[in-house]
Amino acid sequence: xxxxxxxxxxxxxxxxxxxxxxxxxxxxxLSLLALFIPLVLLAVLFGDxxxxxxxxxxxxxxxxxxxxxxxxxGILPALVGSAYLMLLTALMAIPLGVGAxxxxxxxxxxxxxxxxxxxxxxxxxxxxxxIYGLLGLELFVRGFGLGRSLIAGAAxxxxxxxxxxxxxxxxxxxxxxxxxxxAGYALGADQWEVIRRVVLPMCLPGILTGIIxxxxxxxxxxxxxxxxxxxxxxxxxxxxxxxPFTALPIQIFNWVSRPQAGFHVNASAGIVVLLALMLLLxxxxxxxxxxxxxxxx
Amino acid sequence: MNAFFSTARNREQPDAGPxxxxxxxxxELKAWFGDAIALKGISLSIPEKAVTAIIGPSxxxxxxxxxxxxxxHEVVPGARVEGRVHLDGTDIxxxxxxxxxxxxxxxMVFQKANPFPTMSIRENVLAGLRLQGIRPGRGGELVExxxxxxxxxxxxxxxxxxxxxSLSGGQQQRLCIARALALEPEVLLMDEPAxxxxxxxxxxxEELVYELKASFTIVIVTHNMQQAARxxxxxxxxxxxxxxxxxxxxxxxxxxxxxMTEDYITGRFG
Numbered sequence: 001x002x003x004x005x006x007x008x009x010x011x012x013x014x015x016x017x018x019x020x021x022x023x024x025x026x027x028x029x030l031s032l033l034a035l036f037i038p039l040v041l042l043a044v045l046f047g048d049x050x051x052x053x054x055x056x057x058x059x060x061x062x063x064x065x066x067x068x069x070x071x072x073x074g075i076l077p078a079l080v081g082s083a084y085l086m087l088l089t090a091l092m093a094i095p096l097g098v099g100a101x102x103x104x105x106x107x108x109x110x111x112x113x114x115x116x117x118x119x120x121x122x123x124x125x126x127x128x129x130x131i132y133g134l135l136g137l138e139l140f141v142r143g144f145g146l147g148r149s150l151i152a153g154a155a156x157x158x159x160x161x162x163x164x165x166x167x168x169x170x171x172x173x174x175x176x177x178x179x180x181x182x183a184g185y186a187l188g189a190d191q192w193e194v195i196r197r198v199v200l201p202m203c204l205p206g207i208l209t210g211i212i213x214x215x216x217x218x219x220x221x222x223x224x225x226x227x228x229x230x231x232x233x234x235x236x237x238x239x240x241x242x243x244p245f246t247a248l249p250i251q252i253f254n255w256v257s258r259p260q261a262g263f264h265v266n267a268s269a270g271i272v273v274l275l276a277l278m279l280l281l282x283x284x285x286x287x288x289x290x291x292x293x294x295x296x297x
Numbered sequence: 298m299n300a301f302f303s304t305a306r307n308r309e310q311p312d313a314g315p316x317x318x319x320x321x322x323x324x325e326l327k328a329w330f331g332d333a334i335a336l337k338g339i340s341l342s343i344p345e346k347a348v349t350a351i352i353g354p355s356x357x358x359x360x361x362x363x364x365x366x367x368x369x370h371e372v373v374p375g376a377r378v379e380g381r382v383h384l385d386g387t388d389i390x391x392x393x394x395x396x397x398x399x400x401x402x403x404x405m406v407f408q409k410a411n412p413f414p415t416m417s418i419r420e421n422v423l424a425g426l427r428l429q430g431i432r433p434g435r436g437g438e439l440v441e442x443x444x445x446x447x448x449x450x451x452x453x454x455x456x457x458x459x460x461x462x463s464l465s466g467g468q469q470q471r472l473c474i475a476r477a478l479a480l481e482p483e484v485l486l487m488d489e490p491a492x493x494x495x496x497x498x499x500x501x502x503e504e505l506v507y508e509l510k511a512s513f514t515i516v517i518v519t520h521n522m523q524q525a526a527r528x529x530x531x532x533x534x535x536x537x538x539x540x541x542x543x544x545x546x547x548x549x550x551x552x553x554x555x556x557m558t559e560d561y562i563t564g565r566f567g
Binding site: 110177179180181182183184185186187188189190193194197198201202 | 367369372374397398399400401404405407409411412413414415424425427428429430473476477480
């Protein structure tokens with residue numbers, strides 16, 4: 001039997017495998033292609049914006065105020081506005097979002113109401129941002145009488161972020177194994193102590209990553225800010241919570257819609273600044289995750 | 298059958314048998330997971346400063362039983378307990394008893410070593426105090442005593458600030474024992490503490506159990522019958538949520554009263 005097989009060469013079922021391997025190689029190539037298409041698109045987009053922007057990207061652009069003359073127009077109020085917005089949004093969205101996640105994951109009893117809340121949070125994460133803008137306009141700008149202010153914009157963005165922060169935090173909380181919680185209980189800790197000293201320190205990298213990624217998304221949001229009435233021409237820096245404001249995406253949107261070619265160059269420069277900022281934030285998220293994970297494993 | 302009795306037990310007899318003062322007693326203890334019953338009414342007595350082993354096939358309720366002794370069973374969602382457990386004559390299921398306070402007197406070591414990964418070795422030992430809101434500082438003396446009791450001090454005394462998860466599996470389990478001992482409990486519950494360890498690490502844990510019984514009441518769950526025979530004074534055999542037999546370990550292994558016990562320990566099923 002064995003000698004016969006040796007002389008007869010590989011049998012039919014062995015040669016069949018060649019076809020399988022071919023399909024496999026084809027599939028891995030297709031996957032690679034699928035990976036490259038978005039990467040190349042992103043690179044082309046960024047490269048195109050960068051090429052247009054280079055002549056305008058200087059210190060004066062970053063520290064200048066808007067102007068009727070494209071060559072002297074700067075982005076400072078938008079940059080500062082975006083920074084304030086992010087800070088205020090994070091201050092509102094993080095405690096609320098993480099708190100809600102802790103409640104849902106650790107305290108809530110699994111009943112109909114909890115399920116309903118969970119489904120709604122997932123739905124809210126998918127609601128278009130302009131709807132949040134309309135809600136913010138009605139609730140914060142008019143209802144609370146905050147006007148078209150920085151704080152109204154931040155509150156609207158915080159609403160937009162909440163579902164994302166809640167879901168990311170819940171995912172992170174779920175990664176803490178039951179065995180560690182039990183270890184805490186067995187040492188005579190109550191539930192809050194276990195959450196505070198065992199669960200939260202362990203899932204901090206995950207929660208932080210989720211928060212930073214959400215915030216990075218929020219700085220690119222334009223629609224809700226336009227809806228609540230962020231200004232497009234601001235020649236001053238916001239000096240209080242109720243001060244009018246503008247933000248990077250708004251400024252870019254404004255410049256793009258101008259007829260003069262010079263403003264389009266400004267828009268490209270603004271895009272590069274915005275993308276760099278987002279890249280910086282995402283980088284920070286990755287850095288924090290790696291650093292904290294090294295500590296926990 | 299004599300092969301069961303080896304090493305630790307025959308080496309020396311520091312105290313002539315257990316004191317036999319009752320430390321824990323369960324009465325008609327029943328436990329459920331949702332609708333599934335796991336314990337069908339267990340009544341047994343656990344003597345002070347002795348090792349009581351709980352043996353039985355998988356799913357017989359032995360883990361559930363020890364988890365009822367410090368009210369850890371109710372931590373699982375949907376889990377429920379009926380009946381009484383007396384600790385020094387006090388019913389721990391009395392509604393006035395705070396399970397958090399109880400667990401400081403009845404410590405527990407789990408099957409899988411579970412040191413807190415975000416804490417150093419030192420912090421792990423002090424975790425029980427910290428979790429209760431006590432600030433022990435660096436807790437030098439306490440850390441050394443607990444780690445010495447857990448037979449780990451010599452191996453880790455120079456690396457106390459390294460992460461607890463940097464240790465080997467057996468060391469991690471002894472760290473968990475030290476963490477439980479740092480609270481100076483009266484009872485130590487051990488749920489298959491050596492089942493995930495290699496034979497050498499297992500032997501260390503067994504020797505440790507033998508030494509600890511001078512100061513603590515120990516209840517140990519094991520699926521390893523030789524282990525039960527080697528380290529325990531009393532053995533209880535569980536099956537399908539009921540207590541089949543309990544007695545002095547020697548009697549249970551040499552002259553089991555029940556046919557089922559005999560079948561199990563001679564390996565006819567299990």
